[in-house]
Amino acid sequence: MLTNGMTEVLKIEYPIIQAPMAGGITTSTLVAEVSKSGGLGMIGAGYMTPNQIREQIREIKKLTSSPFGINLFVPNEFTYTESEIKSANQLLQPIYEQLNLQLNDSLDIPNSIHVFETFNEQIKVVIEEQVPVCSFTFGIPSKETIAELKRNTIILIGTATTVDEAVEVEKSGMDIVVVQGSEAGGHRGNFISQSQESLVGLMSLIPQVVDHVSIPVIAAGGIMDGRGLMASLCLGAKGVQMGTAFLTCIESGAHKVYKEAIMNAKEDQIVLTRAFSGKWARGIKNKFITEMEKHEDLLPDFPVQNTLTQPIRKASSSQNNADYISLWSGQSPRLAKNQTVKNLLDTIITEAKKINNYI
């Protein structure tokens, strides 16, 4: 039951992928430990430069010979006006003051061309360094990119939030599709459906997707233990991708106050916001989300707003202040524990086997 088409394709022992959380959480130790313990560790490389990516891949390869993976953000066209930036900065001004920060007029606002170039360079590094698995969020790369990766025998994973998106992922030639339920923490991965209407719970999403694609389906969102793993398999998934469960692990690079915030949160304190990055994402409601709530629709798109709020998140973090950090979390914070990766994985497998014997 715990080995199937998905574990075979990925050459791993357990059908468990560590979600590729961006922003410094997926340390080399975290990724390597997951892979060494029988799962698939993943680098959250969305915000990383090609050089940082190359360095981390090499570091992980020194720590383990087991397969691991990397996730990249598929770039989308975006535009912004000077007046949008100005009014967004006006909203952020009081928070800058509160954190004793100077509003930085020389912030390097990204532009579409540059973002597409960086993506192509990231892909180049993934191929050169022969990363066994590459997953994508926010869309599907070009046919050429997919063909190039496949020629280099890299296993490809797409992300979908609806049946239609999963069908597109399969059509593009990817090997596996991760379905992101509404329970999931962090950014919504929708790329066809509207973000607010693609918030489908896994109990509904998994079976409907499984009925419409033939590649293995991996469930993501709120899964933290053996119960979630077994439930996903019953619904027709071949495995799970877990973020929050690994985020609070000892090996994760998440800030101490971030880990604590998750372990003290309740499921109904976790909300959707686009205040941090310009893209809808799920996290623990804190002061920043509350203060920006009324203006949510006025903020510039991803990744522009993300760049504007970066100094705030950085300062808040270095002041050990959880008020202005993006506290991304899935909807199961009560199940989060501060433990080693090995302990988490061993407990899941033991529990899954127990459920399997009982039901």
Add this chain to the structure above:
Amino acid sequence: MLTNGMTEVLKIEYPIIQAPMAGGITTSTLVAEVSKSGGLGMIGAGYMTPNQIREQIREIKKLTSSPFGINLFVPNEFTYTESEIKSANQLLQPIYEQLNLQLNDSLDIPNSIHVFETFNEQIKVVIEEQVPVCSFTFGIPSKETIAELKRNTIILIGTATTVDEAVEVEKSGMDIVVVQGSEAGGHRGNFISQSQESLVGLMSLIPQVVDHVSIPVIAAGGIMDGRGLMASLCLGAKGVQMGTAFLTCIESGAHKVYKEAIMNAKEDQIVLTRAFSGKWARGIKNKFITEMEKHEDLLPDFPVQNTLTQPIRKASSSQNNADYISLWSGQSPRLAKNQTVKNLLDTIITEAKKINNYI
């Protein structure tokens, strides 16, 4: 596995409850067929008069000697102003015209006192007619009401959308708690948490609730088949409550165009709205929802808005027009079928046993 504390308490064969959908869907035939086929049929009596309730209970008892249940809406205080009614009616005016309806100034707007009185009369009928099971939505009845029902050995079921609400249901002395995931169709049952923040997917909600209460937990939301049943049991639930799956059954009283709308819908066309009743509910996005979308926050509370839109829903229904009916549905419409209740239940159990052997 399929018989447990929940089936014992309810004296049923399979751990499956037919959700008590209000508004004429739960015909006596539907309720009786579910109970005869091994599940628990339920009357959705929220909008029914005490006399209508008494009549239907007697009708069902003629059709089956198996246990069945009834659901009531727990009343909450509400107020409204004449100007709220006036501006809501202004919004509805173009729709009245489109349906060739006259705006009716003598509509019987409910008031709090009357709603509380009706609830007490409904409870009286449930006791007098000895309905085996009574469930509640939108809150917890008074201590006195619960004590009175328990003295009459009626099994009580509460509805919760978060851990805190489930804990309150258990504390109140109820026997079972239904947890309503964000996948669920129809009205949100939240009564402590804010409605938008209590949209927790079942993958997250079930295990977190199971860890905090000791009464049996029943999962509701998007469950349509043996996969959903087995997944719920893996997560720690003792059974499931299914609405949409029964709604499209041959025995259900739902309008033909309503059944067809569900069977043609996709999971990302099902949205949250308070346009129909003043309370947040999940249904298929149609013309009415789209037209009212911008004004959602201005509408009067439940049940006032429900009364104002009743003529519209009625006229739209009698014109076989799905544009202005409330098309409540969970997030799994692709799994809906037009079949007999017996066939639905037999298929679920066969599939559940197959999964149980496989995993």
